[in-house]
Amino acid sequence: METKWIALDGWQTEMDGGLEKEQLEGQVSKLKEHPGIVQAAKILQKGGLVAFPTETVYGLGANGLDSEAAGRIYAAKGRPSDNPLILHIASMEELPGIVREIPETAKKLAKRFWPGPLTMIFPKADCVPDGTTGGLATVAVRMPKHPIALALIACAGLPIAAPSANRSGRPSTTTAWHVKEDMDGQIDCIIDGGEVGVGLESTIVDVTGEKPMMLRPGYITKEMLEEAVGEVFLDPVITATQPDPTIKPKAPGMKYRHYAPKAEMLLCEGREQEVAAYINTQTERSQKEGKRVGVLATEQTRAAYRADVVLSVGSREKEESIARHLFQVLREFDEAGVDVIYSECFEEGPLGMAIMNRLRKAAGYRVIQVEESDV
Ligand code: TXA
Ligand code: MG
Numbered sequence: 001m002e003t004k005w006i007a008l009d010g011w012q013t014e015m016d017g018g019l020e021k022e023q024l025e026g027q028v029s030k031l032k033e034h035p036g037i038v039q040a041a042k043i044l045q046k047g048g049l050v051a052f053p054t055e056t057v058y059g060l061g062a063n064g065l066d067s068e069a070a071g072r073i074y075a076a077k078g079r080p081s082d083n084p085l086i087l088h089i090a091s092m093e094e095l096p097g098i099v100r101e102i103p104e105t106a107k108k109l110a111k112r113f114w115p116g117p118l119t120m121i122f123p124k125a126d127c128v129p130d131g132t133t134g135g136l137a138t139v140a141v142r143m144p145k146h147p148i149a150l151a152l153i154a155c156a157g158l159p160i161a162a163p164s165a166n167r168s169g170r171p172s173t174t175t176a177w178h179v180k181e182d183m184d185g186q187i188d189c190i191i192d193g194g195e196v197g198v199g200l201e202s203t204i205v206d207v208t209g210e211k212p213m214m215l216r217p218g219y220i221t222k223e224m225l226e227e228a229v230g231e232v233f234l235d236p237v238i239t240a241t242q243p244d245p246t247i248k249p250k251a252p253g254m255k256y257r258h259y260a261p262k263a264e265m266l267l268c269e270g271r272e273q274e275v276a277a278y279i280n281t282q283t284e285r286s287q288k289e290g291k292r293v294g295v296l297a298t299e300q301t302r303a304a305y306r307a308d309v310v311l312s313v314g315s316r317e318k319e320e321s322i323a324r325h326l327f328q329v330l331r332e333f334d335e336a337g338v339d340v341i342y343s344e345c346f347e348e349g350p351l352g353m354a355i356m357n358r359l360r361k362a363a364g365y366r367v368i369q370v371e372e373s374d375v
Contacts, residue, residue, distance in 0.1 A: 001185055001186070001187075001188065002185070003180070003183065003184050003185055003186070003187055003188065003189065003190055004039075004043075004188060004189040004190070005176075005180075005189075005190055005192060006036040006039070006040060006189060006190070006191045006192065007036075007192045008031075008034070008036055008037075008148055008191055008192060008193050009192055009193060009194040010194065011027060011031065011146075011147050011148050011193055011194070024115070024145070024147060024150070027147035027151075028090075028147050028150045028151045028154065029151075031147055031148060031150075031151035032151045032154055032155050034151070036191065037148070037151050037152055037155050037191075038155060039189075040052070040152055040155075040189050040191055041152060041155035041156040041157075043188045043189050044061060044062065044063055044069075044152070044156040044158060044160065045063065045156055045157075045158065047062070047063060047066055047068060047069040047072070048062070048069070048072075048187075048188035048189070049061065049062050049069075049072055049073060049076060049186075049187040049188050049189070050062075050152070050187070050188060050189045050190075050191065051165040051173075051176070051179045051183060051187060051189070051190045051191065052148055052149055052152050052162075052191045052193065053146055053148050053149065053176070053191065053192075053193030053194070053196055054088075054144040054145075054146045054149045054162075054196065055116070055117060055144060055145045055146045055149075055196060055197045055198055056117045056144070056196060056197075056198045056199070056200060056201050056202050056218070056219070057164045057165070057172040057173060057174055057196055057198075057199070057200070057201055057327070058164065058165040058172075058173040058174065058175075058176065058178070058179050058196065059088065059144075059149070059160075059162030059163065059164065059165055060073055060076065060077065060162055060163055060164070060165035060179075060183070060187065061088070061152070061160040061161065061162040062160070062161050062162070063156075063158050063160070063161070064085065064087040064088075064098075064128065064132050064158065064159040064160055064161035065098075065127055065128065065129065065132075065158060065159060066129070067129040067130070067131030067132070068131070069161075070085060070129065070131045070132045070161050071131055073085065073161065073162075073163060076183060076186040076187050077163060077166070077167060077168045078167055078168045078169075079163065079168040080168070081134060082134045082135070082252055083134055083163075083252045083253045084132065084133045084134035084136055084139075084140060084252060084253075085132050085133070085134075085140070085161040085162065085163050086119050086140040086141065086142050086161070086162060086163065086202075087128070087132065087139055087140065087141050087142075087159040087160070087161055088141075088142055088143070088144055088149065088153055088159065088160045088161075088162050089141060089142075089143050089153060089159055090143065090149075090150045090151075090153040090154040091143075091154070092110065092114070092143075094159060095110075095141065097125065097127070097159075098122075098124070098125050098127065098128050098139060098141065098159050099122035099123060099124060099125055099139060099141065100122070100123040100124060100125050101122065101123050102122065103122075103207050103208070105207045105212050105229050106120050106122065106207040108228055108229050109205065109207065109212075109225065109228055109229060110143075112228045113220055113224075113228070114142075114143040114145075115143040115144055115145035115146075115150065116143070116144075116145045116220065117142075117144075117145070117198050117201075117202040117203060117218050117219040117220055118142065118202055118203050118205065118218075118220045119140050119141065119142040119202045119203065119204045119205070119216075120140070120141055120142070120204075120205050120206075120207050121138050121139070121140050121141075121204065121205070121206040121207060121208055121215070122138060122139055122140075122141060122207065122208065123137060123138055123139075123208055124136070124137060124138055124139035125139075128159075132161050134252060136252075138206075138208060140204065141159075142202055146193070146196075146197075148191060148193045152191070164201055165179045165182070165183060166178070166179075166182050167182040167183070169258060169260055170182060170259075170260070170331075171259045171260075171261070171326075171327035171328075171330040171331055171362070172200075172201060172259065172327050173327070174195060174196045174199050174324070174325075174327050174328055175194070175195050175196075175328070176190050176191070176192035176193070176194075178327075178328070178331060181331075195324075196324070197324070198218070198219045198320075198323060198324065199323045199324035199325060199326060199327060199328075200218050200219060200323045200326065200327075200351075200354050200355070200358060201216065201218060202216075202218045202219075202220075203216060203217060203218030203219065203220040203221075203225070203354075204216040204218070204251055205225060205232070206250060211231060211232070211233055212225065212229055212232045212233070213232065213233040213234070213235055213250065214232055214233070214234050214235060214238065215235045215238075215249070215250045215251040215254065216235075216238065216251050216253075216254060216357075217238055217353040217354040217357050218354050219323070219351065219354065221350050221351070221353070221354075222234065222353070223350065235249060235250050235251070235254075237249040237250075237254050237255075238254075238353065238357055239353065239357075240360075240365075241360065241365065241367060242365055243365055258358075258361045258362070259327065259330065259358050259361050259362040260361070260362050260364070261330045261331070261333050261334050261341060261362060262333075262334050263294065263333055263334070263338045263339055263340055263341050264339065264340045264341070264366075265340070265341040265343060265362055265363040265364070265366065266282075266340070266341070266342050266343065266363060266366045266367075266368055267343050267344075267345055267359055267360065267363045267366065267367045267368065268342055268343065268344065268345065268367075268368050268370050269345045269347075269367055269368065269369050269370060270369060270370030270371065271370075272300075272301060272344075273304075274370050274371070274372055275344060275345075275370050276301060276304040276305065278368075278370045279295055279305060279307075279342040280304075280305060280306055280307075282342060283295070283305070283306060283307045283342065284306075286339070286340050287308070291338075291339040291340050292308045292309070292336075292337060292338045292339050292340075293307040293308050293309070293338060293339070293340055293341075293342070294307060294308065294309040294310070294311065294333045294336060294338035294340070294341040294342070295307040295309070295310045295311070295341070295342050295343070296311060296313055296329060296333075296341060296342070296343035296344060297310055297311065297312050297313070297344060298312055298313060298314060298315060298316050298322070298344060299312050299314065299315040299316070300315065300316050300317075301316075301344065307342070308336075308338065309333065309336045309338050311329050311332055311333065313325050313326055313329045316346075319346070319348075319349035319350070319351045319352075319355075320351065322346055322351070322355060323351050323354065323355055326355060326358060326359070327358075330362060343359060343363065345359070345367075346359070
């Protein structure tokens with residue numbers, strides 16, 4: 001199959017800086033008339049697959065009410081069929097049609113964070129097929145804050161099921177070129193909307209229980225949620241430092257090894273200078289074994305390393321830049337063909353939980369605590 005490429009670069013949102021409601025609405029109404037969007041919407045209506053940008057990562061969209069179309073997503077990604085999809089909507093009016101009930105907590109969170117990088121779990125309505133929810137009685141719903149995504153959903157007039165547009169197990173995609181790398185020839189269409197703003201997938205909150213529970217951390221932090229609705233529980237798998245076979249994650253996708261680069265990856269936790277010294281020692285050791293070594297560093301630390309490939313993920317003074325480039329950098333290590341990657345850790349800021357959750361999974365939970373004595 002030939003994958004159609006639709007260039008719409010220049011419409012992306014900047015999460016930091018924020019897009020005003022009126023500005024966003026203006027962009028969406030213009031884009032709904034755009035021939036590229038109209039064409040992509042038609043593909044979705046006919047049961048095809050369209051990759052499109054959102055403010056978090058690129059999504060691989062299909063008609064969420066059509067089991068067969070959803071099935072094509074699983075096939076294209078090589079995704080296990082028990083891992084349910086998120087339904088994307090463009091307005092609040094679409095919500096009652098796909099969920100059985102809208103709890104008060106959900107209303108508050110939607111008012112505060114939609115459109116935006118928040119997904120909520122609801123009891124599903126009968127029209128949502130098992131093929132979309134992996135057989136669950138619940139459905140995940142999100143209203144993205146990206147003019148292209150909103151225009152595409154509105155133009156198609158359908159809830160759009162969309163996982164991240166990567167091959168299952170690979171890092172999520174944050175540019176259309178990454179989507180092409182993973183999906184070319186497997187899907188009908190890619191909309192190029194430039195680089196995404198957030199770079200990590202949405203925060204997932206289950207609002208079906210008595211208290212809201214966070215199932216996956218993202219740009220919207222626990223503190224931000226609690227400001228809106230009071231106490232929020234954390235699914236223990238989010239902060240797990242070791243995979244625990246006795247804990248079953250509530251979001252089925254959280255159990256899979258994910259985001260993984262091809263190389264073996266090790267996270268090094270400790271004070272900046274000690275971590276750098278430790279990584280340099282390990283680099284030398286690995287190189288002596290004939291290995292090509294990568295280091296995941298920051299603007300502040302990149303000059304301290306002597307590895308074969310040193311990549312800066314962003315600036316420690318601007319945590320959002322680390323989130324935005326994390327998946328891209330993991331892909332770059334693959335391209336550079338390194339055998340082992342040593343990575344710094346990023347626990348400090350508000351996005352620390354979300355960044356470290358992805359990194360720990362990418363590293364298969366291999367974390368080294370660097371003490372002074374190790375150096
Ligand atoms: O930012 C995002 O959320 C992106 C963009 C494209 O919107 N999408 C995304 O989808 O990250 P995906 O499929 O890669 O991740 C969806 C996660 C999986 O971990 C899945 O198990 C969980 O959401 N999920 C979906 N439906 C669920 C449900 N009914 N109950 C619990 N978890 C659910
Ligand atoms: Mg994914």
